[in-house]
Amino acid sequence: MSPQDPHRPNLAIDCRRAEFADPASESRFTRQFLPERNRQLKASLLFAAAFYVAFAATDFATLGDTAIAWMLMGLRSVVALVGLGCFAAIVRHPRSVRVSIRAACTLLVAALAVFMVVCWFQPQVLAWNAMSQALILMAVYVNFPNRFIYAVAIGVGSSIVFAAMLAIQGNLRADDLLTLVLLLVMGNALGYIAARRFHVAQREQFRASLQLQQLADRDPLTGCHNRRFLQKGLLNAELERTRRYGAPLSVVLCDLDHFKRINDTYGHAAGDQVLADFAGLLLSLTRDTVDSVIRYGGEEFLLVLPQTDLAGAQALAERIRAAFADAPGATIKATASFGIASVPAQAPVLPASSEALIGAADAQLYAAKRGGRNMVCATLAGP
Structure with a gap:
């Protein structure tokens, strides 16, 4: 559910x-x-x-x-x-x-x-x-x-x-x-x-x-937006708004650690519940009508955070990471890793495209995975 x-x-x-x-x-x-x-x-x-x-x-x-x-x-x-x-x-x-x-x-x-x-x-x-x-x-x-x-x-x-x-x-x-x-x-x-x-x-x-x-744009398991919603130009529109008004913009890629092991050990139904619980946490800690939560892949989620600088995105990701890792009453303990790419306010040069911005966040996510997982890595996005 x-x-x-x-x-x-x-x-x-x-x-x-x-x-x-x-x-x-x-x-x-x-x-x-x-x-x-x-x-x-x-x-x-x-x-x-x-x-x-x-x-x-x-x-x-x-x-x-x-x-x-x-x-x-x-x-x-x-x-x-x-x-x-x-x-x-x-x-x-x-x-x-x-x-x-x-x-x-x-x-x-x-x-x-x-x-x-x-x-x-x-x-x-x-x-x-x-x-x-x-x-x-x-x-x-x-x-x-x-x-x-x-x-x-x-x-x-x-x-x-x-x-x-x-x-x-x-x-x-x-x-x-x-x-x-x-x-x-x-x-x-x-x-x-x-x-x-x-x-x-x-x-x-x-x-x-x-x-x-909503049925077309939502993932039925988690209630988050799906990739189709992102492909409609959401992030490009936010980049254009950042370019026009000089406001900061951050994206966060989140990936559950060792998710295949959870599925293999507890079964796919239990894995689906872990995904749903993580998605519910993301939705509850982001801003209604401002931020967007997208199921980017199987166990990977993308947060689009308008008007949020690097420090704000790091603070949010740390809050999500800690809440998920230490969730009280969870029958299956799981963790997640986070990669952040942020465009600062009044940035002189913006990323060339939404794909470039997500790519920068993806590189930070891999750095978090290589660094031991259950951690947050972040960078300022370049052109």
């Missing part, structure tokens, strides 16, 4: 909020879907801006060429300008999740506020206003991508205000008002169910995709 990997994200979904329970997983999800979300939102903003002004024709048809009709026209134009402003904000900040959410909320609140004013001055077309409220609810829950809890708050809040306004106007009998309230409750309930199902389904699809990726 592989150890629990602290690097693996928590992908549990909070169904009440229709979001990932872990804020980091939710942030990763929203950022990945942000381009698609913004495309849909920009289309909805332009649609709302155009049709909100177009429906001013109904105000003039109902109220005639009056000051109130022109006032409502002005308010509708304000909503259109708000929609265009939100559109421009998304274009200017296409990578901002916060701007996207604020744009959706701002337009919906402004549109609903003006809609309530329109309804107040046109009580004689109650049936059409009630239909419009139902259509707006559908847009709130389905057409405008937003956080689920914000959509619910806007939908329920606008329905309460709409029902309260009709009650204050007193144009409905009690039974008609009750019927309208029940219809609003049903509209919000259906919208709630549809929006929640959509939000949860999106996250379930994202979770399944991540889990498939």
Whole structure:
């Protein structure tokens, strides 16, 4: 059984909020879907801006060429300008999740506020206003991508205000008002169910995709990354980051000592357990979301340690070495050897490639093996 990997994200979904329970997983999800979300939102903003002004024709048809009709026209134009402003904000900040959410909320609140004013001055077309409220609810829950809890708050809040306004106007009998309230409750309930199902389904699809990726990039025995993950360019990316920002970078090659002897003496199942225990130690002593632990070979592991200088890598390797050699309660005593290659901060010349950096660490690992095993050897990596 592989150890629990602290690097693996928590992908549990909070169904009440229709979001990932872990804020980091939710942030990763929203950022990945942000381009698609913004495309849909920009289309909805332009649609709302155009049709909100177009429906001013109904105000003039109902109220005639009056000051109130022109006032409502002005308010509708304000909503259109708000929609265009939100559109421009998304274009200017296409990578901002916060701007996207604020744009959706701002337009919906402004549109609903003006809609309530329109309804107040046109009580004689109650049936059409009630239909419009139902259509707006559908847009709130389905057409405008937003956080689920914000959509619910806007939908329920606008329905309460709409029902309260009709009650204050007193144009409905009690039974008609009750019927309208029940219809609003049903509209919000259906919208709630549809929006929640959509939000949860999106996250379930994202979770399944991540889990498939993890299966492809993880070693099933140890829970560490496999060589495929390294071949995607992890170390090259870290070298480029070191070159750009001048931060230190270290790699550590770890190899279990006399592992064949363990397999021959205790059996392969016991050897697998020793590997899993060592991997669990590596994962527990490295930094979550910063360091990478890779099963490099059969009993060989590679640690990629960004922002870690030679002294820091040596201290970590010594801590791992001592903890593994002196593990309390271990039924099979085993040791490991470590080779470190480090690129110092502000290094004038970096290793030519990731392979060169790993090669330098490999040379130090062999030095540790020749020196008697169960030890740490380290060097500064050259070009």
